[in-house]
Amino acid sequence: MSDIIRLLPDSIANQIAAGEVIQRPASVVKELMENAVDAGADTIQVIIKDAGRTLIQVIDNGKGMSETDARMAFERHATSKIAQATDLYALQTLGFRGEALASIVAVAQVELKTRRKEDETGTLLCLAASQLEKKEAIATDTGSSFSVKNLFFNIPARRKFLKSNETEFKNIITELERVALVYPQIVFALRHNDTELLYLPVSSLKQRIINVMGKKISQSLLPVNVHSSLIRISGFIGSPESSKKKNAMQYFFVNGRYMRHAYFHRAVMMAYEPFIPAGDQPNYFIYIETDPASMDVNIHPTKTEIKFENEQLLFQVIAAAVKEAIAVPALEFDRAGAIEMPVFSQQKMPVEPPKVSVRSDYNPFRESPSTLSYDHRPKVNWEQLYQKDPEPVAPMLADTSSSVLQYKGQYLITTLKSGLTIIDRHRAHVRILFDDYMKRIQQRKGVSQKLIFPEIITFTAKEASVLPCVLDDLAYIGFDLGDLGNYSYSINGVPAGLENVDVIETLQEMVDKTLETGCEVKDEVTEALALALAKKSALPNGKNIPDEEALSLIAQLFSSSASNYTPDGKAIVSILSEEELKKRLK
Numbered sequence: 001m002s003d004i005i006r007l008l009p010d011s012i013a014n015q016i017a018a019g020e021v022i023q024r025p026a027s028v029v030k031e032l033m034e035n036a037v038d039a040g041a042d043t044i045q046v047i048i049k050d051a052g053r054t055l056i057q058v059i060d061n062g063k064g065m066s067e068t069d070a071r072m073a074f075e076r077h078a079t080s081k082i083a084q085a086t087d088l089y090a091l092q093t094l095g096f097r098g099e100a101l102a103s104i105v106a107v108a109q110v111e112l113k114t115r116r117k118e119d120e121t122g123t124l125l126c127l128a129a130s131q132l133e134k135k136e137a138i139a140t141d142t143g144s145s146f147s148v149k150n151l152f153f154n155i156p157a158r159r160k161f162l163k164s165n166e167t168e169f170k171n172i173i174t175e176l177e178r179v180a181l182v183y184p185q186i187v188f189a190l191r192h193n194d195t196e197l198l199y200l201p202v203s204s205l206k207q208r209i210i211n212v213m214g215k216k217i218s219q220s221l222l223p224v225n226v227h228s229s230l231i232r233i234s235g236f237i238g239s240p241e242s243s244k245k246k247n248a249m250q251y252f253f254v255n256g257r258y259m260r261h262a263y264f265h266r267a268v269m270m271a272y273e274p275f276i277p278a279g280d281q282p283n284y285f286i287y288i289e290t291d292p293a294s295m296d297v298n299i300h301p302t303k304t305e306i307k308f309e310n311e312q313l314l315f316q317v318i319a320a321a322v323k324e325a326i327a328v329p330a331l332e333f334d335r336a337g338a339i340e341m342p343v344f345s346q347q348k349m350p351v352e353p354p355k356v357s358v359r360s361d362y363n364p365f366r367e368s369p370s371t372l373s374y375d376h377r378p379k380v381n382w383e384q385l386y387q388k389d390p391e392p393v394a395p396m397l398a399d400t401s402s403s404v405l406q407y408k409g410q411y412l413i414t415t416l417k418s419g420l421t422i423i424d425r426h427r428a429h430v431r432i433l434f435d436d437y438m439k440r441i442q443q444r445k446g447v448s449q450k451l452i453f454p455e456i457i458t459f460t461a462k463e464a465s466v467l468p469c470v471l472d473d474l475a476y477i478g479f480d481l482g483d484l485g486n487y488s489y490s491i492n493g494v495p496a497g498l499e500n501v502d503v504i505e506t507l508q509e510m511v512d513k514t515l516e517t518g519c520e521v522k523d524e525v526t527e528a529l530a531l532a533l534a535k536k537s538a539l540p541n542g543k544n545i546p547d548e549e550a551l552s553l554i555a556q557l558f559s560s561s562a563s564n565y566t567p568d569g570k571a572i573v574s575i576l577s578e579e580e581l582k583k584r585l586k
Contacts, residue, residue: 021103024162025052025151026171028108031100032146033179036060037256041143042202043187050193051165052151052172061143064116067123071135074110074127076102106130107158108151114144129154166519170465173198177212177462178258181251181285184208190461197487198461206236209285213249214460217242217283222328224286226321231290231314233321237268238283240275240326247512248281254288254295259306267315271322286318404550410541412550419577425550426541427572428557433534434567435560437477437495441526446478448493457504459487463511469519470511473529479507498537506536531567 022028029046036044039062049055065073076099104110105127115122122141126134152159162168169192176198180188184205190198200211210218220242226233238249250268252259264286272282294309308314405413412423440446459467464487474481478495494503513532517525539545545553557563557572564573 021099022107022151024171025056025168026175028052028056028104028148028151029058029172030175030179031104032056032058032148033176035100036062036144037179037183037186039063039144041186043189045189046172046176046191048169048172048190048192051168053159053162053165053168054149056148056151057146059143059145061141064119064143065114065123066116066119067135067137070112070114070123070125071132073112074101074105074125074130074132102130104148107153107155109149109153111147111149112144113138113140115140115142117142164469164519166466166469170462170515173462173465178251180212181208182253182256182258182287197464205287209236212460214458214463217249220283222325224321224325226317226324228317230310231288231317233286233288233318235285235287237286237322237325240272240282243272243276243280243282245279245281246516249283249285250281251285252288253286254290254306255292257306261306263311263315264318267319268322271319271326275326284322286322288314288318290314404547404554406544406547406550408541409543412554414554416575419575420581422574422576423554423557424570424572425545425553426538427566427570428553428563429538430531430534430566431560431563431572432553432556433538434530437530437533438527440478440495441473441476441530444476446476447496448478448480449496449498450480450493451491451503454482455491455504456484457489457491457507459489459511461487463487463515466511466514466519469522469525470514470529473526474507474510477530477533495533495537498533501537506533509536527567534567 021031025048029048029052033044033046036058039060041060041062043061045057045059047055047057047059101110106129109128110126112125112127113122121137121139124134124136124138124140125132152162173190176188176190180186180200184203184207187202188198188200189196200208203211206221206223209221217238220239221236222239224233224235224237235253250265252261252264268282268284268286276282290308295306403414406425407413410425412425412428414421414423471481478493478498479491480493482490482492484490491503491507494501498506510529510532513528514525517528519525539553565571
């Protein structure tokens with residue numbers, strides 16, 4: 001029997017190894033940007049075409065490389081960051097394993113232009129599938145320019161399974177944000193298909209967070225700042241009022257590196273627990289600085305999961321820091337609303353004793369309409385309870401064609417042949433509106449109500465990345481949006497019947513829902529959009545509506561093909577049969 005174990009060819013081994021590091025276009029952006037930061041750049045440009053399928057280019061003005069270093073950089077495990085195993089426990093850089101460029105060039109066509117400040121000429125390298133195709137001296141700026149073309153060109157199956165352009169570009173923006181949020185002293189620019197979509201100038205950390213996440217977060221940021229011998233925590237958290245059910249902005253960074261850490265997230269949530277509703281998620285941007293020797297960043301291929309020594313102690317410090325940041329604003333007085341204290345005067349003022357008026361004719365034991373008797377019980381005509389033919393409690397229920405009882409502004413009660421029917425009014429309206437919006441989208445016949453005074457809505461770069469997959473549906477529903485550039489849109493018209501709803505908040509929630517759903521399956525995106533709008537514009541609970549309107553709503557509900565449940569599966573109708581009523585009233 002022949003031997004069966006053999007060495008893989010380098011080309012296949014490189015592709016397998018590359019699969020751990022380069023999973024999608026966003027992985028390339030992450031690795032190249034981190035290398036640019038490590039090279040000391042203060043300006044980093046990211047140029048994308050076709051969501052990274054055609055081109056990913058990262059240009060920096062860092063220190064650049066010599067000809068020899070440029071060639072060595074593409075060899076596996078070639079790095080300038082570490083020289084021995086102990087260096088792994090004193091890392092001060094982002095990239096260190098020497099796998100990024102080797103992994104990228106294994107699955108793409110790469111062109112590198114680089115020059116050091118002290119060199120008269122730079123170096124051009126062209127590589128594809130790990131093979132050097134061209135090397136020559138050129139004139140180029142100081143720094144490095146990496147152009148990665150036709151990602152996964154030599155692995156068609158891998159390229160085929162990339163997501164939609166909207167999804168891939170959203171992931172690119174996510175990686176750019178994670179780096180940009182740590183380095184406000186670096187200028188970042190992003191271009192997609194020859195259009196500049198993002199420009200982040202040098203700024204303070206707080207302003208960088210606002211520039212990345214949008215102006216709407218600016219008023220809710222609370223500073224965090226705690227120092228100890230073990231750890232330094234800084235950054236910002238969102239006020240409890242800014243928490244939301246989904247899509248909260250939650251970021252941990254350690255020594256300049258983005259990380260995910262479920263245990264530390266629990267510490268933050270524990271601090272917020274007394275201040276936010278159950279199920280809500282707060283925003284936070286927490287920056288941790290600690291001794292590199294106390295953590296291990298090499299436990300995950302993308303280096304986003306990190307292990308720490310003394311994690312329980314760090315948990316307590318983080319929870320205390322967040323709790324303190326939340327509590328401080330509550331203790332600060334608003335100077336504008338402070339009570340003015342009278343100034344003490346040495347001048348003698350006449351003093352008058354307080355006057356007390358007494359009703360001389362008051363007698364607490366005398367019965368009168370204006371006084372209360374000892375018996376506070378309401379007067380009841382008990383004889384009426386023993387009449388033989390009492391009036392029905394709800395006589396309108398006898399006529400099912402024109403009767404409805406409303407309970408606490410939330411439930412509609414009527415009768416059907418199958419029994420006493422209880423309808424959740426809000427959910428019923430959600431079902432009706434959802435069906436209507438879906439019909440408008442499918443028939444492309446949205447009815448728009450023009451606004452006398454158009455409103456302006458501004459999205460973040462990530463939110464704007466999913467707009468192309470929903471703009472048509474928004475128009476079919478009845479939204480009339482005008483592109484003003486820089487992720488801003490004028491709202492010129494809204495769906496008929498939506499005039500009394502906060503339009504900006506509604507659009508924001510619909511885009512958030514699209515971010516959550518993704519753009520992969522068009523039907524799912526359309527349904528998510530229609531459901532988000534239906535929930536926002538449906539009748540709220542708490543106030544009764546005219547009976548005619550309630551009867552009309554019931555009629556519309558039962559003309560639906562799915563009247564028993566909302567589109568997201570919540571019960572709308574509950575029926576008490578005659579048999580169940582008899583059992584209850586035995």
